[in-house]
Amino acid sequence: MLILSGKGGTGKTTIASAFIKLSNAKAYADCDIDAPNLHLVTGWNSQVKKTDYYGLPKAEINLELCNNCGQCRQNCRFDAIKSDPDYKVDPFACEGCGVCEYVCPVGAITLKPAVAGELMLYSDEEKVFSTAQLKMGSGTSGMLVSEVKKQMRSSAGKVELAIIDGSPGIGCPVIASLSGVDMVLIVAEPSISGISDMEHIINTAAKFGTKTAVCINKYDTNIENTEKIEEYCKKQRLSYIGKIPFDSNAVKAINNGQTIVDIDCTSGSAVKEVYHKTINLLFEKDSD
């Protein structure tokens, strides 16, 4: 099961961490590799296993061989080659496509492997938690998301329920996180921006044909918009599985490194209800 939202800050990680606690999930992952946070509230103290993640290689120019012909710069679609006056590759712009290496008439350019992030795996006898951190300014984030999921699958083996915390947006990391999941839970926020983003992410998930359910977080911050979301779900025939109130205790719990179901609070009891409905939906046989 994957948790997404489109808009950031609607409460994906807060809800994911509560679900993990409630389900005692054997396997879970944080696919928000650009800004991962789930590790902050899942209470792992054990040693983490870190592996460098190599993205696509980056081009490097050997200035001793370079004859300043400019072919590489003309052919690079990513404006990654600068000349001031020596030819140089901007590693942040380079996507590792290899065109410059191919066009260089004197063989001055080679592609060198480059670390684009770090995969992290926490595990004990009972459960595994897979996460990663993308290196700043790196691309290829979709590939790292796939690696996070692969790492979770290979170390957890077959489990009944795996919970994946997704990233905001609708681009490559989100698309990569969608592949192979059975259900998406969308955490919506009752603001006009939140609704707009929710519609985007629902459309994206629909392209993959994934079963989708919606819950509303901080619903009482704008009752009118909450009703609009409920209305929208009804119209789109989406499973609407409940709402969670704004709760300042939630902030306190998170800042203490706890989940909202670790303490007795209104948002905690609401999320329990959402959880049970989600699980029922996830494991029910498709009726159609």
Added chain:
Amino acid sequence: MLDFMDTEAINMKIAVLSGKGGTGKTLVSVNLAAVAKKSTYIDCDVEEPNGHLFLKPEEILEETISVKIPMVNNELCSGCRKCVDFCKFNALASIKNKLIVFEDVCHSCGGCILVCPQKALTEKEKVIGKIQKGISGEVTVWTGILNTGEATGIPIIKKLLANNASVEQLTFIDCPPGSACIVMESIKDADYCVLVAEPTLFGVHNLNMVYELVKLFNKPFGVVLNKCLEEENPAERFCLEKNIKILGRIPFDNDLGTLNSNSEIVINKNEKYRELFSSLLDTVIEEVQHKTIANS
């Protein structure tokens, strides 16, 4: 007060970013743009653009953005697989001697066209989204919109910023969340970065990431603390520890939350917030001028 200052003469690009989503980037950038009156607002969060919902621009001009995707002429293709071997993104496959292009993973590098000995590959345009330009009061509003199902909005951001490269005006760039390639692209041309942080452990963790990013790019920056509560603020503590300039504080406030969740420009609805954003803008402009002098 800035209302009496000549903001028209100011030409600077200010990027607003945050690492974590939902901390208030759009709140800060649209209100700064609105309070500055004559200004430009660019929404680089092309995956989920929201600024236009607040500024409600009119007289919208639209331009579609496309990328180049290879197209194969099967009569010329000899099945040599040179393009398949070359493509680092696995966007080409040869199945039963028929070449297939996976458009979604193509990075438009043009390599396959170069390597094809038969000249069987040409390029076609594929629309991935659009940019819109509109007017909201005295604010020029640019919005980039990525189509759903598309992987990267970078070409859209490039176009948005290229169109505004020579605009001599106070410009606010509303960035996407995170610190990946897409954010980097958005702050590349910025003179100053405003980091918006919320007072949670998550907020601090992600603030630290964008902090590292702006340092890496050697951009002058300061922090706006949003959703401040009475309690201890971990984001504020972070700023004090790292000796980061705090540009302003926005309290956690139900009125503000409601206005903002209804996509209102809060400075137009509430005098208290007009003053808050006005003095925030003053501080930002002073900071930029100070930093520019210090760096020159």
